[in-house]
Amino acid sequence: MFTIASTPQLYPLTDRAVVALTGAERVKYLQGQVTADIDRLGPGDACAGGHCDSKGKLWASFWLANLGEQLLLVMNQSLVARQLPELKKFAVFAKTEIDDVSDHWQVCGLAGEGLSHWLNHQVGDGNLWQGGVIIPVAAEHALLVLPKDAELPDLPRGDEQEWRGLMIHAGLPDMSAEHQGDYIPQMLNLQAIGGISFNKGCYMGQETVARAKYRGANKKAMFILEGEVEDEVAVNQDLEMQLGDNWRRAGTVLSACRQGNECMLLTVLNKDLDADTLFRIKEQPDSRLRLRPLPYELTD
Incomplete structure (x- = not known):
């Protein structure tokens, strides 16, 4: 049930939102807002992450990619209405712009045996490709984020339900609006998939996240x-x-x-x-x- 395909497949996704941060202080600003260590991400690098309220409860879990001139957050579309205003709340004090740019991007899943070999052949070194980015999410699984007008790879198509099953099988969280404010990041296992840095310094909700780790509070x-x-x-x-x-x-x-x-x-x-x-x-x-x-x- 929900096993990975024997060859790479493309899964067009309709329920993903893309939020972009641009401007000179985009990295500094996001570093103080989310659980991931943004400073360590060079162009093409990506990781999981979470955005918390002041009590450490998640507004959103997401995948984050550095495109060089901008940072992209890819998340469940239902989260944006509440999460985006919270993310922008202090941006007025920083040289950064934060926008829902979902209309400018297309998001697909990539999965199947031999995907890493296919990517090495198609993309080569790094994850930047055709003005977009490939975000590895698990072994032989990745998200493909391309500009709306970019041509998609010529691969067999899978459906969105299959992709959802693959993500569940891989133990990767996909929270929806119904659960905003319910969970701290460790409750969604973000620490197990590289989505929490415990030595990056302060960010929104950091005290709760650290207490859960060092005092066994979770x-x-x-x-x-x-x-x-x-x-x-x-x-x-x-x-x-x-x-x-x-x-x-x-x-x-x-x-x-x-x-x-x-x-x-x-x-x-x-x-x-x-x-x-x-x-x-x-x-x-x-x-x-x-x-x-x-x-x-x-x-x-």
């Missing part, structure tokens, strides 16, 4: 569940876990992908759960889901 993490469901599964639906003969609320759906009765989803749960714990969708009492091992080591 008891939750993001997990993959897979199994059978009865119907569609939507973001923010309630999940229940079995305790003896009873069921108790455990969390909500962060993102999900369904093929027939099979489903794979991401959710935030307590870290001390038994590996054989049984779950279900609250509105689907006959559904059954179990934990799937994460493809990376989970740390604080």
Whole structure:
């Protein structure tokens, strides 16, 4: 279920937003706003990251790329309405412009066996390409961000649902507006995918993020569940876990992908759960889901 293709494929994505920072102080400004270390990113470099409120709760998780003259944040489109004003709040004091430039870019997923070889042949050294950028997100998985008028690579096309499944399979968070203000970055495992720097200095929400690491204050993490469901599964639906003969609320759906009765989803749960714990969708009492091992080591 949701396995990577045997050859590279292109997945056009319609639900991605692109936010750009330009101006002389774009790097300095973003460095003081997000969890990632922007100073270490040269042109073509990219990483995961998060933007928090003053209490350390996420406005957005995103992928960040340095294009040289601008920084691009790629995120779930539903986040922008609340996140962008927060990101711009202090920009009036800096030489930077921050804009939703989604209309000027096209975003696609790239995945499949041999993708790294294909990219080396097509792009060569570095990730800048055709006025855009390739953002590696996992082994043989990448985001392709190109100008709207750029020609897309001649690769077999996959669909958006498949890409969502691949991202869940890889344990990569994709939070939506329904969860803004609910989670600190470690609850979405951003530290496990290089999205948090613990030595970069101050940024919005940094004290909470540091406390979660150094004082063990965080008891939750993001997990993959897979199994059978009865119907569609939507973001923010309630999940229940079995305790003896009873069921108790455990969390909500962060993102999900369904093929027939099979489903794979991401959710935030307590870290001390038994590996054989049984779950279900609250509105689907006959559904059954179990934990799937994460493809990376989970740390604080």
